[in-house]
Amino acid sequence: MSKVLIIGCGGVASVAIHKCCQISEVFSELCIASRTKSKCDKLAAELAPKTETKLTTAQVDADDVQQVIDLIRSYQPDLVMNIALPYQDLTIMDACLACGVNYMDTANYEPEDTADPEWRAIYEKRCRDAGFSAYFDYSWQWAYRQKFKKAGLTALLGCGFDPGVTQAYCAYAKKHEFDSIETIDILDCNGGDHGYAFATNFNPEVNLREVSAPGSYWENGRWIEIPAMSIKREYDFDQVGHKDMYLLHHEEIESLALNIPEVKRIRFFMTFGQSYLEHMRCLEDVGMLSTVPVEFEGQQIVPIKFLKALLPDPASLGPRTKGKTNIGCIFTGKKDGKDKTYYIYNVCDHQTCFHEVGSQAVSYTTGVPAMCGALMLLTGQWSQPGVYTVEEFDPDPFLKALDQYGLPRKESWDPVLVK
Numbered sequence: 001m002s003k004v005l006i007i008g009c010g011g012v013a014s015v016a017i018h019k020c021c022q023i024s025e026v027f028s029e030l031c032i033a034s035r036t037k038s039k040c041d042k043l044a045a046e047l048a049p050k051t052e053t054k055l056t057t058a059q060v061d062a063d064d065v066q067q068v069i070d071l072i073r074s075y076q077p078d079l080v081m082n083i084a085l086p087y088q089d090l091t092i093m094d095a096c097l098a099c100g101v102n103y104m105d106t107a108n109y110e111p112e113d114t115a116d117p118e119w120r121a122i123y124e125k126r127c128r129d130a131g132f133s134a135y136f137d138y139s140w141q142w143a144y145r146q147k148f149k150k151a152g153l154t155a156l157l158g159c160g161f162d163p164g165v166t167q168a169y170c171a172y173a174k175k176h177e178f179d180s181i182e183t184i185d186i187l188d189c190n191g192g193d194h195g196y197a198f199a200t201n202f203n204p205e206v207n208l209r210e211v212s213a214p215g216s217y218w219e220n221g222r223w224i225e226i227p228a229m230s231i232k233r234e235y236d237f238d239q240v241g242h243k244d245m246y247l248l249h250h251e252e253i254e255s256l257a258l259n260i261p262e263v264k265r266i267r268f269f270m271t272f273g274q275s276y277l278e279h280m281r282c283l284e285d286v287g288m289l290s291t292v293p294v295e296f297e298g299q300q301i302v303p304i305k306f307l308k309a310l311l312p313d314p315a316s317l318g319p320r321t322k323g324k325t326n327i328g329c330i331f332t333g334k335k336d337g338k339d340k341t342y343y344i345y346n347v348c349d350h351q352t353c354f355h356e357v358g359s360q361a362v363s364y365t366t367g368v369p370a371m372c373g374a375l376m377l378l379t380g381q382w383s384q385p386g387v388y389t390v391e392e393f394d395p396d397p398f399l400k401a402l403d404q405y406g407l408p409r410k411e412s413w414d415p416v417l418v419k
């Protein structure tokens, strides 16, 4: 029996809320709060006849710490699930600390305004010191470790699929399959087709910022940064087939390098079709991916926000998207002195997801792990105070929950390796 406050009511949150409502014995009361309350009301009205979970809704601007504090004080939840945007991570963490409530999210902090001079000075120093230039990194949220520990509270960071399940796969490989892991390749394949020439599967602003940035990987204790999309490989994915994939920077590489220090190389690859890449290059060339405001007819406009308004809403892709996703990790390493390889992954079908929860598989593969992470926290299976990423907890009950609630694992001990 627990009370949970979910902030955000977009593509991912909608799946997480559907799934929480399937386990009313744990998620007995849910408050859905977001910037646009009408979306929360619509979802609550749709779910109320089908669930025992008691649903309420609220309006909140999570950029404003005081508004989040007021909401938490009035609702008194056991856990706050932040499924809004990475921009709100720090304000919601501050509010949780002020109110003594556990916290979780699905993506690490990045600022909305990357031109802010105060943030920029810290960012530029981090680029020089750490060696990668992504706008997001863990330093902002890791800075809360002592505060959460002292308060006896848990903050779980990045509990979607990647980040999230991919780190649980790493913890599982380390616990059960290897004495030491040498390389990790994280492979994120979306074989789905929505029929549009160009659309993003989750928040366009966050997605386009991520994929248009330089790629990077971890090798022999340091970051190697490369121009965006300059390392391409082809892979034959189970139940999807041959796809081109590109090396990207991805947030879980940073925490995995810290938590599995023996690993010599960690890379992240994501599949993209030609049409997506051509559109993205063109939009970038004309400045439409910029986060810096421009003046247009007397108004300040942020190009990437304007582009978001033009693109299809990711939540609307559900009925149109056909095909499967395949996301997982390939490991090499040693067990009992012998070389070993291991591949653990999940295959998820867009239409099956749509028929279950009304969303495509990209939202589903993020929302289900968010619910399972909340389940771990609420049932005390993951509970030590502090700020943690998924690989720092026991992977076994989490992977069991994923198997049960819609994202079962598949395994291979003889995978084709990525060159």
Ligand code: NDP
Residues within 6 Å of the ligand: 007, 008, 009, 010, 011, 012, 013, 033, 034, 035, 036, 039, 060, 061, 062, 063, 083, 084, 085, 086, 088, 106, 107, 158, 159, 160, 161, 162, 163, 164, 201, 202, 203, 206, 314, 315, 362, 365, 366
């Ligand atoms: P959406 O844009 O669909 O939804 C975001 C939601 O947050 C909307 O309901 C939006 O409200 C709300 N929101 C935005 N700003 C505020 C604010 N200031 N106060 C309150 N609510 C706010 O995003 P997605 O559902 O696609 O993504 C959600 C999160 O999941 C993101 O952080 C994303 O990075 C992460 N993600 C993680 C993945 C993983 O595997 N780990 C994969 C995919 C996504 P409104 O309707 O008013 O705009």
